[in-house]
Amino acid sequence: MVKVKSYAALQPDKPLDPYNINRRDINPDDVNIDILYCGVCHSDIHMARNEWNNTSIYPMVPGHEIIGKVKEVGSRVKKIKVGDTVGVGVYVDACEKCNNCNSGKDHYCEEGIVLTYNSYEYGTKNITYGGYSKSIVVKENYVIHIPSEMDLAKAAPLLCAGITTYSPLRHFKINNTHKVGIAGLGGLGHMGLKFASSFGADVVVFSTSDSKKEEAFDMGANHFVNINNSNEVRDHLNSCDYILDTVSANRDMGKVFSFLKTDGLIMLVGLPMEPLAISSFSLIDKRKGIVGSAIGSISETQEMINYCYEKNIYPEVELIPISKINEAFDRTINKDVRYRFVIDMSTL
Ligand SMILES: [Zn+2]
Ligand SMILES: [Zn+2]
Numbered sequence: 001m002v003k004v005k006s007y008a009a010l011q012p013d014k015p016l017d018p019y020n021i022n023r024r025d026i027n028p029d030d031v032n033i034d035i036l037y038c039g040v041c042h043s044d045i046h047m048a049r050n051e052w053n054n055t056s057i058y059p060m061v062p063g064h065e066i067i068g069k070v071k072e073v074g075s076r077v078k079k080i081k082v083g084d085t086v087g088v089g090v091y092v093d094a095c096e097k098c099n100n101c102n103s104g105k106d107h108y109c110e111e112g113i114v115l116t117y118n119s120y121e122y123g124t125k126n127i128t129y130g131g132y133s134k135s136i137v138v139k140e141n142y143v144i145h146i147p148s149e150m151d152l153a154k155a156a157p158l159l160c161a162g163i164t165t166y167s168p169l170r171h172f173k174i175n176n177t178h179k180v181g182i183a184g185l186g187g188l189g190h191m192g193l194k195f196a197s198s199f200g201a202d203v204v205v206f207s208t209s210d211s212k213k214e215e216a217f218d219m220g221a222n223h224f225v226n227i228n229n230s231n232e233v234r235d236h237l238n239s240c241d242y243i244l245d246t247v248s249a250n251r252d253m254g255k256v257f258s259f260l261k262t263d264g265l266i267m268l269v270g271l272p273m274e275p276l277a278i279s280s281f282s283l284i285d286k287r288k289g290i291v292g293s294a295i296g297s298i299s300e301t302q303e304m305i306n307y308c309y310e311k312n313i314y315p316e317v318e319l320i321p322i323s324k325i326n327e328a329f330d331r332t333i334n335k336d337v338r339y340r341f342v343i344d345m346s347t348l
Contacts, residue, residue, distance in 0.1 A: 001025065005348055006133030007322055008059040012050035015326040018348075021061055021129045023137050024121075030137050031080050032072035033088065038131035039065025039157040039317075040341035042187060042248055043271070045329045047118050051273055057118050063131025064090045064116040065159040065342075067152050077140045085152065087144040087305065088136060089159035090295045092116050092128060096141075107297045132322065134348055144301050147309045154314040157187065157340040158305060160295065161315060165192035165244060166304040167296035168267040169199060172242060176200030181236075181243035181259055182221075185212045187315070187332075188246035188269055190339040193219050194313050196244065204236055206243075206259070215338070219316075227255065238262075238286070246270045250277075257282035266290040315340050321347035 001022040008019035026032050044062035046052050066088040070080055080086065093114035094106040101109050114122060117130030129136075146155055165188055174180055180201040182193045189205070196203045197220025204223035205216040213224045225232045238261050245256060248270040256266060257278075268290055282288065296304065308314065316339040320328055328341040 002135075004134050006061045006129060007325055007348070008061045008129075008132075009048035009056075010059050012048070012056060016048065016062075016132070016329075019059060019061070021059070021133060023129075023135065024126070026072055026074045026137055027139075028074040028076035029140050030074045031070055031077060031086070031140050031143050032135060032137050033066070033068035033086060033143070034071050034135050035066055035068040035131055035133060035345045037067045037153045037156040038063040038343045038345055039160065039315075040325070040328050040332060040343065041065060041157075041160045042332060043160075044130075045332060046271070046273070048329070052271075055118070057120075057127055059127075060118055061129035061132050062117055063133070063343075064088070065156045065161070066116070066131035066136065067146060067156045067159075068136070071135070074140075080140055080143055080145075085146045085148040085150075087146045087155065087159050087301075088116060088131065088138050088142065089144065089163060089301055090116055092138050092142045093122060095122075104297050104299055107295050131345075132325065132343065132348075134345065142298060144298070144305055146305060150305075150309055151314055153319055153342050153344070154317050155305070155308070156342045157191070157315040157317060158308055159301065161187045161191045161340060162308065163296040163301045163304050164188055164269050164294070165246070166195050166307075167300055168244065168269065168291075168293035169195050170300070171293070172265070172267065174199045174201050174242065176202075178202070178241040179204065179239055181206055181240040183243055183245040183256060184247035184270060185216055185339075186246065186335065187337075187340045189244075190219060191315055192244040192246060192269075193221055197221070198311055198313060204240065204259075206256075240264055242267055244269065248272050250274050253278050254282050257288050260286070260288045262286040262288075264288050268292045269294075317342045319344050323347065
């Protein structure tokens with residue numbers, strides 16, 4: 001065991017505080033990573049505050065958008081060397097035996113993936129701790145190569161916000177024949193916008209105000225709809241092939257469906273705390289559908305990183321010291337971030 005400095009939530013209603021955790025000694029197939037940057041995902045806040053069905057495990061060290069440098073590798077590690085720049089996303093283990101693990105869908109492992117934090121390592125009572133810490137030990141197979149010439153602070157959110165939006169857009173082969181709606185322009189939505197635009201789609205952003213209109217166009221949007229503006233709404237009814245729904249709040253889903261054309265599909269990636277109410281009428285008229293999507297596989301995450309490197313696609317980030325993490329949580333809740341906080345872990 002090695003003691004490692006971190007920031008942890010010790011109970012749901014208290015701010016995160018400095019805390020020492022124990023990391024395991026490296027196994028033959030492990031990689032030990034010095035953490036340089038960690039993105040702040042909305043799920044970090046829900047998890048730290050125990051807002052998802054009482055599933056939080058304390059102490060909790062959040063963080064699953066991790067960029068770091070390898071400082072040590074186990075004896076059986078083949079693909080990664082000391083000094084490599086690497087990333088770790090939302091999960092750090094899967095059963096590697098089930099149908100999904102054997103068909104490139106390891107993120108949907110039938111045994112359940114081991115999350116980067118707020119999980120137990122397989123067969124143990126050892127809690128996994130995330131990226132709000134100085135270092136992390138991860139099995140080689142769950143480590144992503146990051147080209148060292150990438151902008152590393154900006155690359156961090158690709159490991160969750162990036163892959164969460166890239167995966168469904170790729171799965172449905174989004175291209176220049178599609179009109180794609182992006183519902184919500186936050187951490188996820190702005191990445192969905194950049195990806196959909198880079199795939200050639202005609203992209204319309206749906207937002208609750210005009211405050212991000214200019215930025216949406218700068219990021220590649222072809223249209224912008226303030227859903228409280230009835231004229232703008234009317235122009236885009238029954239027009240989208242797909243809508244990437246990134247909103248993590250409950251609202252009138254009938255309105256979202258109204259923008260889909262016949263056979264259109266909502267790709268749901270946002271996670272409201274309460275179940276969504278969907279009327280059958282929204283679905284049966286014009287044969288509309290809704291499908292969920294969670295992150296992406298390890299190989300798909302690598303593909304996404306390579307794509308972003310090649311196309312120079314990055315999230316918009318605000319870099320903060322770890323001492324500002326509680327403030328960053330509050331500002332994220334209040335939508336006062338453009339568009340993702342990233343923690344500079346050298347400040348811990
Ligand atoms: Zn996340
Ligand atoms: Zn599996």
